Amino acid sequence: MSLPDLGTFALVNDRLDRLSDYPFTRLAALLSGVTPRANAEPIMMSVGEPQHQPPAIIDETLRANAHLWGKYPPVGGTPEFREAVGAWLARRYALPDGLFDAEKSVLPVSGTREALFLLALLAVPPSKAGRQPAVLMPNPFYAPYEGAALLAGAEPVFLPSTRETGFLPDLDALTPELLERTALFYLCTPANPQGAAADAAYLERAIGLARRYGFILAVDECYAEIYLDKPPVGALQVASGLNHGGPDHKTGPWANILVFHSLSKRSSAAGLRSGFVAGDPELMSRFTRLRSYSNAGMPLPVLAASAALWRDEAHVEENRALYRAKFDAAEASLKGRYGYYRPDGGFFLWLEVGDGEEATRRLWAEGGIRVLPGAYLTRSNPGEANPGAPFIRIALVNDAETVAHACSTIARILG
Secondary structure, three states: OOOOOOOOOOOOOOHHHHHHOHHHHHHHHOOOOOOOOOOOHHHOOOOOOOOOOOOOHHHHHHOOHHHHHOOOOOOOOHHHHHHHHHHHHHHHHHHOOOOOHHHHHHEEOOOOHHHHHHHHHOOOOOOOOOEEEEEEEEOOOHHHHHHHHOOOOOOOEEEOOOHHOOOOOOOOHHHHHHHHHEEEEEOOOOOOOOOOOOHHHHHHHHHHHHHOOEEEEEEEEOOOEEEOOOOOOOOOHHHHOOOOOOOOOOOOOOOOOOEEEEEHHHHHOOOOOOOEEEEEEEHHHHHHHHHHHHHOOOHHHHHHHHHHHOOOOHHHHHHHHHHHHHHHHHHHHHOOOOOOOOOOOOOOEEEEOOOOOHHHHHHHHHOOOOEEEEHHHHHOOOOOOOOOOOOEEEEEEOOOOHHHHHHHHHHHHHO
C-alpha cells in the first residue's frame, strides 16, 4: 500500500502563525534603510536594558564559586538562594514572621521571561467552563504574555490600560462570562511601559477575582524596585493582610497567586539571567515539576551570586538614585509635552506623539535616537484602532547626561 503524499515540508505547530513579529523584529524592519545623520551619535532607547555598572559582588561571588561550574544544578535551586529570596520578600513587603515558607514557595528561574512564558503551560487546561480558556493581559503588554497564551491554546484577551483606566486594566469591566473561562491573568505592576503601580485595593480585588473564579493571578513585579517616590505594594504583601479563614492551603495566604521578580532591572544584571517566582506552594510544586522536564537549573555559581544580590540593598538604593536623576533630566525637556507624566516606577516614558511609527523613523533619521513605536506593544480589538499607535516608548537606560541630550533632541525634532 502506498503512503499518501503529504508534501516535502514537516508538519509544525500552526499556532506559531498567529504570532505577530516580535516588537524588536518589527522595529528593525521599520528602520531598515533609514540612515541617521552622519553627525548624530546613535542613542539606543528602544530596549529596556540597564546600562549601569553591575555590582562588583557579582564577579566576586562567581569567582569564589567557580569550582561549582562542573556540577548540574538542581531545578529548585539551593537552600541559600531560597532563604535569601524569602528574607528579601519579608523585608521588602513587611510579611509577618513565619508566614512565608521559602522552601515551598520560591523557585529560581533563568530570567522571568522564560518563566512567564512557561506558566501558560501550567495554567491553561484544554477547556474551562466548557469553552476555550482565556488568558487576560494588559494592553500594552509584554510580548511573551501573548505568545504564551496562543501556544498554550488559549485566547489572549487584551484589557485596555489607558490614561482613563489609570494605565491598569479596569477590573470592573470584566464580565462574569469572561472570568468563568479565565485560566490566567498576567498583571504587570509597575506597568511596562506606563509605570503605573497598582495600589493595595486594586490588588486585593484582583486576588479576590482569581480565587472566586479559579484562575492564576501572575503578578509581574520586575520593575518594583525602580521607583521614584514610594515603594509600590506587592501582591504577597496585600495577600498577607487578608482574612484567609484558616491555616489550610486552599484558604491560605498565597492561594492562586504567583509573583515574578528579576535581577535584570533591580541590579542592572540582565546578562546574569536570574530571577524567581514565588507564591502558592501547590502551584509552585506543579511548576517545579513542569520545569524539571523543560528547563535546566540555574548554575550554582549564578545561584550564589544571585543570593548575594538579594541580600544587598546598598547597590539598589544607588540604582534608584541614578534613575531619579534621569527622570529629572527628562522632565526638564518634556514636561508639558506629549502627555508626559512622572510614573510610579520603572524606567520608561510613554509619550503620545500622534503617529508612533512616523516619530520613530524621524527620531532615528534626524537625531540617531532609537525608540519603540507604541503599536508594537499593543493589539487592537475588532473594529477599533490600535490604542498604542499614537505613542512611543523610551527607555531611560543611558546615563543622565545622555538622557538630557536625547530628550532635548526629541523635543526639538518632534516640535
